[in-house]
Amino acid sequence: MYPYRHFRLSRRELLTAGIGVGASILLPSAGLLAQEVPLLQRKIPSTGESLPIIGIGTARRYEAVTREAERAPLREVLRRFKEMGGKVIDTAPSYGTAETVVGDLVAELAIRDSLFLATKVGARGHAAGIAQLEQSLKRLRTPRIDLVAVHNLQDIQTQLGTLRQWKQAGRIRYVGITTSFERQHAAFEQTMKAETLDFIQVDYALDNRKADQRILPLAADRGMAVMINLPFGRGRLFQAVQGQTLPPWAGEFDCSTWAQFFLKYIVSHPAVTCAVPGIAKVDYLVDNLGAARGRLPGAAMRRRMESFIDGL
Numbered sequence: 245m246y247p248y249r250h251f252r253l254s255r256r257e258l259l260t261a262g263i264g265v266g267a268s269i270l271l272p273s274a275g276l277l278a279q280e281v282p283l284l285q286r287k288i289p290s291t292g293e294s295l296p297i298i299g300i301g302t303a304r305r306y307e308a309v310t311r312e313a314e315r316a317p318l319r320e321v322l323r324r325f326k327e328m329g330g331k332v333i334d335t336a337p338s339y340g341t342a343e344t345v346v347g348d349l350v351a352e353l354a355i356r357d358s359l360f361l362a363t364k365v366g367a368r369g370h371a372a373g374i375a376q377l378e379q380s381l382k383r384l385r386t387p388r389i390d391l392v393a394v395h396n397l398q399d400i401q402t403q404l405g406t407l408r409q410w411k412q413a414g415r416i417r418y419v420g421i422t423t424s425f426e427r428q429h430a431a432f433e434q435t436m437k438a439e440t441l442d443f444i445q446v447d448y449a450l451d452n453r454k455a456d457q458r459i460l461p462l463a464a465d466r467g468m469a470v471m472i473n474l475p476f477g478r479g480r481l482f483q484a485v486q487g488q489t490l491p492p493w494a495g496e497f498d499c500s501t502w503a504q505f506f507l508k509y510i511v512s513h514p515a516v517t518c519a520v521p522g523i524a525k526v527d528y529l530v531d532n533l534g535a536a537r538g539r540l541p542g543a544a545m546r547r548r549m550e551s552f553i554d555g556l
């Protein structure tokens with residue numbers, strides 16, 4: 245069972261942040277101080293390696309980036325992400341310029357070694373899959389990709405075979421599969437039962453909870469790490485709560501924004517390793533990483549959050 249961590253600054257953490265115990269008048273604002281607190285982490289079951297529970301997704305906002313004016317804010321997002329202890333960046337060869345932009349910016353910032361780069365293979369056929377993987381290595385400017393997942397189960401057997409060979413050869417570290425379509429969930433589940441996988445990536449959000457019926461428990465049983473895509477339903481959840489104020493009980497799990505409300509719901513599921521919300525603005529980054537700090541909702545609170553959303 246997942247041990248819920250509680251948000252409390254230890255004396256050592258206060259001292260690390262440069263704050264003497266008893267010097268409460270000199271405490272910086274809660275927001276600033278919170279940014280000093282390490283991000284909550286979860287372990288990848290197949291190795292025990294820890295990852296922060298919130299990462300960055302690069303679909304859409306990184307897909308059509310050609311000018312420096314478009315790259316500059318993304319550079320700042322990645323710089324701050326690393327600075328704040330972030331690691332996981334999810335991309336794909338099918339996301340237009342995303343792999344190239346991530347690879348270039350990470351190289352410029354010289355932060356490759358502190359990141360966990362995840363991409364996908366979405367080709368048909370053995371040779372096409374290999375060509376796509378070679379292209380990802382080149383675009384991401386790295387000799388080794390942390391995670392490659394078969395995108396939406398495309399040509400699954402062939403691509404998984406290649407990924408396993410590449411893992412053996414040390415060119416990728418973890419192998420997985422992804423989907424974001426409910427119509428694929430049954431086939432996804434079958435693949436999870438039949439194959440040994442380090443990771444799965446699936447859609448799950450406070451208003452899209454189908455994955456928690458079978459896929460998330462199965463992942464826990466099979467020892468697979470879980471990365472959650474579409475945690476805001478591509479922004480759908482923000483629309484749903486437009487004009488609403490956060491319920492006061494959100495403070496019981498150290499949540500101060502809607503984004504944190506939605507993300508804390510996801511990452512408090514015991515089977516979930518991390519979520520990758522789309523983030524292309526520093527304000528969103530700071531907000532979303534706030535979901536990786538403090539208390540997380542327990543089972544009863546999670547039911548309350550579901551009722552709240554279902555009642556809108």
Ligand SMILES: NC(=O)c1ccc[n+]([C@@H]2O[C@H](COP(=O)([O-])OP(=O)(O)OC[C@H]3O[C@@H](n4cnc5c(N)ncnc54)[C@H](OP(=O)(O)O)[C@@H]3O)[C@@H](O)[C@H]2O)c1
Binds near residue numbers: 364396423445472524
């Ligand atoms: N099959 C697959 O493998 C698959 C499929 C889909 C997605 N994915 C992965 O999952 C990632 C996430 O999906 P997504 O980016 O499409 O959707 P999402 O994360 O559910 O939603 C992103 C949207 O939320 C908004 N947002 C982010 N942080 C916010 C904040 N703190 N406050 C207010 N709004 C905020 C963004 O606004 P702006 O538009 O203003 O930036 C963006 O529109 C993708 O980037 C991709 O890496 C994988």
